[in-house]
Amino acid sequence: MYLTDAQFIDIYSTVPRVCVDVILTTSDGRVVLQKRDILPDAGRWAVTGGTYYRDESLFSAAQRIAQQDLNLKVIPQKILGPIEFRNEAASMIKHRHSVAIAIHCTADDDAALQQLLQTNPNLQAFEHLPNHMSMEHQQALHNYLNLWIEGEPVIKQIDESSITRQSRMPLERFKQIYSQVPRLVVELFITRQSEQGTETLLTLRNIEPIKGYWHVPGGTVMKGMTLEEAVQHVANHELGTSVTDIKYAGVLEYPWYSTQPSVCDLPIGIAYQCSIIDSHIRLNHQGSHFQWFATPPDPVIPEHRDFIKSQGW
Numbered sequence: 001m002y003l004t005d006a007q008f009i010d011i012y013s014t015v016p017r018v019c020v021d022v023i024l025t026t027s028d029g030r031v032v033l034q035k036r037d038i039l040p041d042a043g044r045w046a047v048t049g050g051t052y053y054r055d056e057s058l059f060s061a062a063q064r065i066a067q068q069d070l071n072l073k074v075i076p077q078k079i080l081g082p083i084e085f086r087n088e089a090a091s092m093i094k095h096r097h098s099v100a101i102a103i104h105c106t107a108d109d110d111a112a113l114q115q116l117l118q119t120n121p122n123l124q125a126f127e128h129l130p131n132h133m134s135m136e137h138q139q140a141l142h143n144y145l146n147l148w149i150e151g152e153p154v155i156k157q158i159d160e161s162s163i164t165r166q167s168r169m170p171l172e173r174f175k176q177i178y179s180q181v182p183r184l185v186v187e188l189f190i191t192r193q194s195e196q197g198t199e200t201l202l203t204l205r206n207i208e209p210i211k212g213y214w215h216v217p218g219g220t221v222m223k224g225m226t227l228e229e230a231v232q233h234v235a236n237h238e239l240g241t242s243v244t245d246i247k248y249a250g251v252l253e254y255p256w257y258s259t260q261p262s263v264c265d266l267p268i269g270i271a272y273q274c275s276i277i278d279s280h281i282r283l284n285h286q287g288s289h290f291q292w293f294a295t296p297p298d299p300v301i302p303e304h305r306d307f308i309k310s311q312g313w
Contacts, residue, residue: 002053003180011177012096014166016223018182018268019100020061021049021083023141024074027110030125031141033133034069037122040085040096045124045133047141049100054182054266058253062103070123072116073108079251080104080144082227082270083136097223099184101251101268102140166223178265186230187218187269187304189249190276191313196294198313201276202304203238203287209262214293214300218269231272239290240282243274249311256302271307 003011024032024047033045050065052058059076066074080102107113117125128148129138135154141147169177190201202214219234221227228246235243252269281290291297296305 003051007180011181014169014173014223015177015181016184016221017096017098018052018184019049019098020052020058020065021047021100021102021137021140022062022066022069022074023047023080023102023104023145024066024070024072024113025104025106025145026113026125027106030127031129031145031147032113032117032123032125033130033137035122035124036134041134043132045126045130046137047102047134052101052182052268054180058101058103058251058268062105066105070116072112074105075108076103076105078104080140081248081251083140084227085136086224086226099221099227099270102144104144166225168222175264183265183267184221185218185267185269186221186227186234187216187252187271187307188231188234188243189216189271189273189308189311189313190243191273192275192292194292194294199292199294200296200308200313202291202293202296202300203283204289204291205286206288207286209260209264210257210301212299214291214297214304216304217287221270227270227272231274235274235276238284238286239276240284241276241278241280244277245273245275247273249273250307252303252307254303269303273311 026032034048036042036044036046048065048069050069052061058079062076063074066072083100083102085098117123128150129141131151131154133154138149138154142149192199203217205211205213205215217234217238219237221230231246232242235241249271252271254267257263258266283290296308
């Protein structure tokens with residue numbers, strides 16, 4: 001859903017903006033970067049990216065953004081993971097909080113990509129990461145693609161005092177915002193080892209939507225929170241405990257959940273595998289029971305069941 005400038009400012013002054021970053025590589029393994037001409041990071045090299053719209057898949061968003069920004073058809077290959085931008089000095093919102101989902105893509109037509117690289121001076125393919133680039137993109141490309149950094153890594157100090165942390169919003173405002181944009185959530189796949197193998201902690205949902213379904217603990221990422229802060233917030237709020245050994249595990253899309261009655265939002269989930277610190281769990285009003293499962297039960301949110309199976313837990 002396209003937003004007007006007024007809608008964009010209203011919504012993304014309040015909640016994190018979910019983006020898709022197109023990590024485009026050439027046939028010989030170089031990464032394609034674009035020199036930005038607008039805030040944030042104007043004049044620096046960065047990957048091509050843009051706002052993720054409600055009711056589109058991550059792969060279709062990557063294709064749309066590459067077509068719009070580069071006039072290039074791309075083939076999405078793999079979801080790499082999240083990139084956090086907690087305090088962007090953007091043009092319309094002074095302190096914007098964005099989280100991008102990085103998608104590795106290749107060109108549908110390598111000759112078309114080579115033509116772009118030859119004719120567009122603000123587009124360049126790099127074997128190693130330049131120093132004069134977005135810090136967040138430099139760190140992400142180093143971690144996800146194992147690319148070397150030329151010279152010293154880019155370091156940008158984040159003034160924590162300038163970051164506005166969102167508090168819980170009224171239900172009507174929640175519905176108004178998330179009927180228009182995707183809702184960024186973290187999902188906690190809390191695991192342990194037993195005689196049955198790897199078990200995952202599930203809770204039985206006690207409120208609508210999806211009342212009566214088993215699911216993993218999860219919740220909305222509020223503006224100003226890091227993803228790991230959001231993980232601990234969910235553990236404390238829903239389970240009355242803390243978690244440790246937090247490891248990024250993947251990204252969840254919700255095609256089944258988003259079509260269910262009484263569901264007013266479209267979540268995009270960042271999954272983390274973690275371990276529980278205190279086994280004395282105290283559920284809040286959202287869950288009626290909890291249980292460790294070696295095999296997901298019925299009924300369970302299908303996206304959670306499929307993710308557990310895909311991880312071999």
